[in-house]
Amino acid sequence: TQLLEQSPQFLSIQEGENLTVYCNSSSVFSSLQWYRQEPGEGPVLLVTVVTGGEVKKLKRLTFQFGDARKDSSLHITAAQPGDTGLYLCAYRMEYGNKLVFGAGTILRVKS
Amino acid sequence: NAGVTQTPKFQVLKTGQSMTLQCAQDMNHNSMYWYRQDPGMGLRLIYYSASEGTTDKGEVPNGYNVSRLNKREFSLRLESAAPSQTSVYFCASSIPGIYNSPLHFGNGTRLTVT
Numbered sequence: 001t002q003l004l005e006q007s008p009q010f011l012s013i014q015e016g017e018n019l020t021v022y023c024n025s026s027s028v029f030s031s032l033q034w035y036r037q038e039p040g041e042g043p044v045l046l047v048t049v050v051t052g053g054e055v056k057k058l059k060r061l062t063f064q065f066g067d068a069r070k071d072s073s074l075h076i077t078a079a080q081p082g083d084t085g086l087y088l089c090a091y092r093m094e095y096g097n098k099l100v101f102g103a104g105t106i107l108r109v110k111s
Numbered sequence: 112n113a114g115v116t117q118t119p120k121f122q123v124l125k126t127g128q129s130m131t132l133q134c135a136q137d138m139n140h141n142s143m144y145w146y147r148q149d150p151g152m153g154l155r156l157i158y159y160s161a162s163e164g165t166t167d168k169g170e171v172p173n174g175y176n177v178s179r180l181n182k183r184e185f186s187l188r189l190e191s192a193a194p195s196q197t198s199v200y201f202c203a204s205s206i207p208g209i210y211n212s213p214l215h216f217g218n219g220t221r222l223t224v225t
Contacts, residue, residue: 101155102153
């Protein structure tokens with residue numbers, strides 16, 4: 001199983017600040033997915049990136065897939081307390097319909 | 112629209128006890144999954160079912176068994192619980208054959224084994 005490394009593990013910031021979290025690997029992926037998990041709930045899909053160099057925006061969240069398709073980043077502009085949660089990246093295994101997750105980044109946005 | 116429903120929400124077991132975690136989805140998905148989530152380790156796949164009647168081991172299957180009862184239901188059984196199985200368990204479902212179809216998760220079962 002290929003390894004997805006997410007950094008930082010934990011991030012605590014003030015409301016209004018910008019931040020970037022990373023998802024890295026030494027392997028090439030056909031695509032990556034980003035999920036957000038709020039306390040007491042299951043993860044929910046935010047976005048899927050497929051093409052090397054692709055940039056996708058979801059309101060204040062910007063997702064980028066590296067040119068070599070080995071890494072991805074999530075940038076949040078003007079973070080809000082509602083952005084608090086665990087951010088997980090994941091890839092789908094080549095064989096079978098199984099999703100492999102990174103360990104995640106815990107984000108806490110203080111008001 | 113209920114989506115993926117897991118029961119129970121919380122459970123405390125003593126070492127050696129057995130229990131079954133229940134999962135049902137109403138989205139007519141063929142694929143279903145069981146993951147466990149531990150601090151600092153993300154979500155790890157325990158078992159997977161591509162369709163009714165089929166199951167496959169994931170990354171951490173030891174100590175668990177599963178049953179795909181029908182298209183809607185996929186249960187996870189701990190035959191003899193161990194403290195190492197203390198975790199939050201998530202069931203998920205997805206549509207197979209559609210590239211990059213998302214996983215839809217339930218809200219988890221928090222299990223403590225003492």
